[in-house]
Amino acid sequence: MPARAAINCTNRQFKGCGRTFHVYNMLNKAPKLKNTIKSKMKSNTTVRPATEAMIELLALLFMNNLAEEAKTKAFEEKSATIRGRHVKAVHKKVLKRARG
Amino acid sequence: MDSTEDLSARVLLKHILTTEPPRTPVTRSISRGNNSAFIRHTRSSKKNAGVQTPQDILRRSLRQNLRESISRTHLPPASKRRTASVVVRKASSPMLFDEGDTPRHILMNILRTEPVKSPVIHEEVAPLETQVPSADSSVVTHSNIALSGLDLPDLTFGNAASVAKRLSRKRPRRMVNVSTFEKRLREGEGENEEEDLAQEDLSLSLSNATSLSLKTPFGNVQTEKKGLRRRIAQRRKITEEGFGDAVNKMLLDYGASGFMQGDPDFSESAQAEAFTVNKLELTNDISHSNTSDAPVCNVSILGIQDQSTVAASQIQSAMAMGAQSQLDAGGGVVHMSGSQEEKNTAHCEAELETPKSEEEDDDGEEEEGAGVESQTEEDAAAPSEGEDGMEEGEGTPVDSQAEEDVAASSQEEDAATPSEEEDGVEEEEGALFDSQAEDAAVPSKEEDCMEEGEGTPVDSQAEEDVAASSQEEDAAKPSEEEDGMEEGEGALVDSQAEEDTAVSSQEDDAAMPSEEEDGVEEEEQALVDSQAEEGLAASSQEEDAATPLEEEDNMEEDEEAAVAARAEESASVTSEEEDATATRSQSEEEDTADDDDDNDGHQHDEQGSKYDMEHISLQAPRSEAALVMPVEEADITEPGWLRGSGVKNRTHREEASGIEAGPAFHHLEVSSDKRYGGHPIEAPPAEDAGPHEQEEWEEEDHEEEDAEIPMKTPAFVRERRTFQVAYQASPTVLKPQASSTSNGVPLPKPKRVRKPKSTTVKKGTGLPKNYLMGVFRHFAKAKVSADVYPVLNEIMDKFFERMADDLETFAAHAKRKTIEVEDVELLLRRQGHVNDKVPVEVLIEKYLRMDQRKLLIPIATSGNVVIPKMRR
Secondary structure (H helix, E strand, C coil): CCCCCCCCHHHHCCCCCCCCCCCHHHHCCCCCHHHHHHHHCCCCCEECHHHHHHHHHHHHHHHHHHHHHHHHHHHHCCCCEECHHHHHHHHHHHHHHCCC | CHHHHHHCHHHHHHHHHHCCCCCCHHHHHHHHHHHHHHHHHHHHHHHHHCCCCHHHHHHHHHHHHHHHHHHHHHCCHHHHHHHHHHHHHHHHHHHHHHCCCCHHHHHHHHHHHHHHHCCCHHHHHHHHHHHHHHCCHHHHHHHHHHCCCCCHHHHHHHHHHHHHHHCCCHHHHHHHHHHHHHHHHHHHCCHHHHHHHHHHHHHHHHHHHHHHHHHHHHHHHHHHHHHHHHHHHHHHHHHHHHHHHHHHHHHHHHHHHHHHCHHHHHHHHHHHHHHCHHHHHHHHHHHHHCCCHHHHHHHHHHHHHCHHHHHHHHHHHHHHHCCCCHHHHHHHHHHHHHHHHHHHHCHHHHHHHHHHHHHHCCHHHHHHHHHHHHHHHHHHHHHHHCCCHHHHHHHHHHHHCCCHHHHHHHHHHHHHHHHHHCHHHHHHHHHHHHHHHCCCCCCCHHHHHHHHHHCHHHECCCHHHHHHHHHHHHHHHHHHCCCHHHHCHHHHHHHHHHHHCCCCHHHHHHHHHHHHCCHHHHHHHHHHHHHHHHEHHHHHHHHHHHHHHHHHHHHCHHHHHHHHHHHHHHHHHHHHHHHHHHHHHHHHHHHHCHHHHHHHHHHHHHHCCCHHHHHHHHHHHHHHHHHHHHHHHHHCCCHHHHHHHHHHHHHHHHHHHCCCCHHHHHHHHHHHHHHHHCCCCCCCCCCECCHHHHHHHHHHHHHHHCCHHHHHHHHHHHHHHHHHHHHHHCHHHHHHHHHHHCCCCCCHHHHHHHHHHHHHHHCCCCCCHHHHHHHHHHHHCCEECCCHHHHHHHHHHHHHHHHHHHHHHHHHHCCCCEECHHHHHHHHHHHCCCCCCCCHHHHHHHHCCHHHHHHHCCEEECCCEEECCCCC
């Protein structure tokens, strides 16, 4: 984990992925995640908080893959910025991979 | 006797053999000589007594030499040598003094050179060599040569020694090089051959190595260079292609984004234009040169080839070309870009774009735009219709210019007219039109995809659309639920019109059946129908249009179909008479205001989440406007006509997109018509009412006014009719009606459409935007533009859906009603994130916050308490 100047860092070490400096996005819960999942549920199922955490993990992993693929695709087109079309082009592949 | 015998050659030889020359040439020879002499005498006597072979003597001498050498090695050789040398010299001098060439001298030399045999070759050789030059080089040489037979070993040794020296470390290398060089330079060198040969054997490997080494690097370099070059070439190729695609995408993206936002659109469009500078140039050239069919064909061809790029470029070029109306140009750009973006998003949308481009472009532009549209349509239509480039070309000309294009397109359409009715062509055109008309109908992507590909363009332009829509309707049919109609976009139109309106078969003649059945008419009908559906409000207009439709029918059969479609629409729109009136007024207003078209276009764009439709519709209205203009003029007196025309235009577009934004489209169409023709545009507030009528009217008007126009109208009519038919199935009829009624202003329409949708959608799904984007940015570690959000949202939506499904399945399999951690774990494993090598905990620690981790990973706390509690 990168050493941080702020004293607060130590507190956040665990919360974030720890690999990068930009951890703060992890500090907050995924808002309405439970809602969104429940909205998708066909049958009536409950979700435990622990499970919700795991689902958040799933979502993060998926987004990680997606972002990585999109970044690669963007670089392919020699664009430093990731645009919607890059994401669109790769999303199908990533979705297929996350089928299970 | 012995003494005398000793003096004989034999004795001498024996002595020589027995006495080995000392290592130190001087000492040995001298001492040995003396000793040997004595010894020889003794030995010789002894030997003579007993015949001894010279070999034995040699052996003894060798042994003696060895001993002597061993003993002498300890002693400083220098002094001995000196003394020996002196002695030897003295001894030798007297020896030599006698006779240099006498056998004695030779023997002396032999004696001196003898010791070479000893194992210690170097020492002997060295002294020998030193002695030789010191003593008598000539004698020695002679002796050496002469006694080569006897002294072969010596000589050879000597040579060997020299050779050995030569073969020392450095030499072999040198020899190698030398040998190699010599090899190369051999021809004349025989001397070195032996050496070379000898050395070659030794250094063959070396030389080969060197030679090889010399060669190999060159080869490698060359190959490397080649490889690099190849790579570069390949890369270039890829990049070019990729860039083209990327540019198109960029343009589309820009266009799409541009539509969403008013101001940025221009900037984006500008940017998009910048990207497609090259294309623009091409298109500009084309446009410049294009006023006839040829250029349009070229454009279309180009479009076909590079749909995306060309379309984009054309659009842009069209934009540039469209100096006629800055607004139009601006809108066009926006549309163009938007259309472009839409393309990317949906192929269907692409179709729309083309019509949009059409709208924007003036006559000159229209041609290009037509080409572009056709291209875009193709892009969209291709998937849906799978039409060839032919259609595009046809479609584009049709869409592009209402009037002028009509002429041009008519020319092209001559080939294309059949296309209108042709499945392929029509579809494209229709797609164009539909797309145009459907700008507002974009929201109904479902239809769009269906219709756009098929007959969306139909709605776009009354006249042009008819032709195109008919084409598109073919594609739109399926969407419209009219299989038969597929031929004609008109099917779509018809269906739509029918849906919208009670299909008042004012002129059901052929229109009705054709609309829904025949493909040919369908096209027209589709156009008409689509319009009609869209312009429910134009019901009254339809009525009016019906009459003109009737007239038109007489004019052209196809038109009739369209008219019939219109009539149907109008009939259905009878209820919309009120709307029609309102629309008429609106249309009139719009006619006056060119901005309306722009606004409509923009509005449509805004409305249409489905960008393509909007774009197309925007384009369509313009093109339609041109078409409608003449119609309008004729029908100015009859508002219904105007409405109809406007409606027609809209229907074309709307059909494709679902005519939801019918009124808006109508407005657009009308306004667009106005622009082109300068005639009062039937800002068809009653969008749906007069789609059919409009077509018919337009056809009529065109015929009346311009020779060119009538050519187009039939196409439009057909398309419209087909559209109408297609529209019947579309549920969007209702919307256009509602919108049309109050559609005096295009703006409210988009708003209404949006609100109901947004409210319903927000609930349930949707992670907050900043959260999503934040996480994405974090993972991407690169700049992320904001336009990824909608895409990202969709993707996450899909993902959650699938995930929920999977989790539920797992839980159900375990006969549970709640999703447990193990379910998610299993899913992770199945997805491949967790292996035997990568346990779940690792991922947990990596990605989750502390509070979450606490929930999942048991942590031992004081008091032998483990949190969370371990289950089971």
